[in-house]
C-alpha cells in the first residue's frame with residue numbers, strides 16, 4: 032500500500048505534511064526517495080496500511096509482535112481543530128499463552144502538519160485482561176457501566 036507505485040517495491044519514502052483536500056478529506060502526501068515519484072492517499076487509508084507491520088514495545092515491558100488488524104475512527108472533539116484519528120489495534124505477540132493483545136491509541140496532525148502516532152505509552156493488554164478491566168471498572172463506576180450497557184443495547188445483544 033505504501034510502496035511507490037513506480038518502483039512497485041517498498042522503497043524508503045518521505046512522508047510530507049498532511050493537507051486537507053478540496054473535497055474536505057485529509058490527505059497524506061508522500062514521495063519516493065529512490066525514484067522521486069510523488070503520490071498521496073487519504074490519511075485513514077494510510078493508517079490502515081500499517082497492518083502487517085512489526086510492532087515493538089520498548090523496555091521495561093519489551094515485546095515484539097505484528098500488527099494483525101486495526102480499526103480507525105476519525106475523532107472530531109478537539110477544540111483547536113487539530114485532527115485526531117482514534118485507532119484500536121489487534122497485535123499478535125510470540126506468546127503461546129496470550130498472543131492477542133488490543134491497544135487503544137491515536138494519530139494526530141502535529142504542529143508541523145505531520146501525521147504523528149500518539150500511542151507509544153497508551154494502554155495495551157491481552158484480550159482477557161481487557162475483559163477484566165471493563166468488568167471491574169463497570170462494577171466500580173456507574174458512569175462506565177452506563178456506557179457499556181448503552182453500547183450493548185445499540186449493538187442489539
Ligand SMILES: [Zn+2]
Pocket residue numbers: 035036037038039042063064065066067068
Ligand atoms: Zn519509487
